[in-house]
Amino acid sequence: MPSRVKLIDVGPRDGLQNEKTPVPAAVKIELVQRLQDAGLKEIEVTSFVSPKWVPQMGDNAEVMAGIQRRADVLYSVLTPNMKGFESALASRPDEIVVFGAASEAFSQKNINCSIAESIERFAPVVEAALAAGIKVRGAMSCTVGCPYEGEIAPEKVGELARLMKQIGVQRVDVADTIGVGTPRKVQAAIEATLKHFHIDHVSGHFHDTYGQAVSNTLAALEMGVWNYQSSVAGLGGCPYAKGATGNVSTEDVVYMLQGMGIDTGIDLDKLVDAGKFISDFLERKPNSRVSTAVLNKRAG
Amino acid sequence: MPSRVKLIDVGPRDGLQNEKTPVPAAVKIELVQRLQDAGLKEIEVTSFVSPKWVPQMGDNAEVMAGIQRRADVLYSVLTPNMKGFESALASRPDEIVVFGAASEAFSQKNINCSIAESIERFAPVVEAALAAGIKVRGAMSCTVGCPYEGEIAPEKVGELARLMKQIGVQRVDVADTIGVGTPRKVQAAIEATLKHFHIDHVSGHFHDTYGQAVSNTLAALEMGVWNYQSSVAGLGGCPYAKGATGNVSTEDVVYMLQGMGIDTGIDLDKLVDAGKFISDFLERKPNSRVSTAVLNKRAG
Secondary structure, three states: OOOEOEEEEOHHHHHHHHOOOOOOHHHHHHHHHHHHHOOOOEEEEEEOOOOOOOHHHOOHHHHHHHOOOOOOOEEEEEOOOHHHHHHHHOOOOOEEEEEEEOOHHHHHHHHOOOHHHHHHHHHHHHHHHHHOOOEEEEEEEOOOEEOOOEEOOHHHHHHHHHHHHHOOOOEEEEEEOOOOOOHHHHHHHHHHHOOOOOHHHEEEEEEOOOOOHHHHHHHHHOOOOOEEEEEHHHOOOOOOOOOOOOEOEHHHHHHHHHHOOOEOOOOHHHHHHHHHHHHHHOOOOOOOHHHHHHHHHHHO | OOOEOEEEEOHHHHHHHHOOOOOOHHHHHHHHHHHHHOOOOEEEEEEOOOOOOOHHHOOHHHHHHHOOOOOOOEEEEEOOOHHHHHHHHOOOOOEEEEEEEOOHHHHHHHHOOOHHHHHHHHHHHHHHHHHOOOEEEEEEEOOOEEOOOEEOOHHHHHHHHHHHHHOOOOEEEEEEOOOOOOHHHHHHHHHHHOOOOOHHHEEEEEEOOOOOHHHHHHHHHOOOOOEEEEEHHHOOOOOOOOOOOOEOEHHHHHHHHHHOOOEOOOOHHHHHHHHHHHHHHOOOOOOOHHHHHHHHHHHO
């Protein structure tokens, strides 16, 4: 069991990208500020995708220019292709993220190409990033289940990890994009990934659609995984099930880790405040049980 | 890791007792029916407490008389004292439950006596039940944290378990009544209990107030615990934090167990229907992520 865990908050990107309410750049910038004030050391800030497809991230350069960067915080951005990477360059991200899938059908429907084609598309992006001294993370989506194909075999996850490794991706996320995973299945997906990546370069990215994300985190911790993606206030919801939960809330994960004596460097109260800030803006309650309980307790 | 798990649905009693909307006996009877149709083999049906304190359970005899009992299902009722037990007798429960606390302050505030006094009060109830061929379960509340005392030391849990054993209680629940537990703390409470009770006679009862109940279930499974209490649709809420979650939903626990290949004998679809039935009556959404996801999926 690791004695310390690093959390990567994907709320500003993966979360807000799926929110209907338009969020001004200034609000995104304040959210990033609040997250780093709460102790987050990695933040997925925005994406450089065509605003035709993802208008929510159209202010990417403005947000990247507006955040008060700290030397000990890593700021990552999603860049799906060479064009996105070139746009991102001027914003000097510490890391870029390429987004693949372990499911052929999901790859086709989500990024309009086969898994093999996506790797071909990522290869020059990865090469250019590394040449520019920018780190590269590979998001591997649908590693447990797919909304179109159903269950995904660990072999497919291993194959995607192999391809990611081959093109120079430095670390990967094992993502349960639709939150259908349970402990053993998540462990099998991670196991398959570990054939190609060192444990230090594998992160867990669990969705809480079926209420399993915290226990899947425990299962991954037991394998030694110490990097996890989560989203403050559970931002984002689930694009595949209206009204359902998507990304696990950072608050719920931090609560478990702190309770287990695992160091996260995060101040839970400030984190709850950050989640409350953005949820207030979105005019909804934080989608986090810890946040609900803490805010109730504060209210007396 | 156990290959099969028995779930005790406490929704009709522990759940509905904390709901504000009055629920007619006929609805409770249908809920019990639906739970056993879904495959539940243990159901906490009602309590025999003074209706002055718990008016929601004033129809206890009517409910017990109305349910269609099955030979392979165990029906339990809460009996806090001799008077309650005597009233319960005519309803022929398979098991009675006595409700103690590992926290002195909680015992005082919740049942108006010290832990020692509660044990004295339970002793004749346990004796009479066993003499009448009725099983006895002991609920041990606040085994991890207490709303008044804060963290509870495992030694206090062990001491309560010892006292329960001494008066003849056959099995006990290790309950995290306010849902503050995390895996290691819950394991420590169970460990302390195992000094006095065999693993087959220890059940986990986790609240999801801080989103930890499913992962605490995983942690307890890893110790071999194979009996758990949960509440269909997360009935009951949390009396100590308005608007917060209380009992973990049976649906969320079953989903994890099924995903891990652990036999529960429960039909998840029928269980979701049972939760939807009572939630519709209460005019609210089921407090279960699995239920939300399943109902969304059905709606397309």
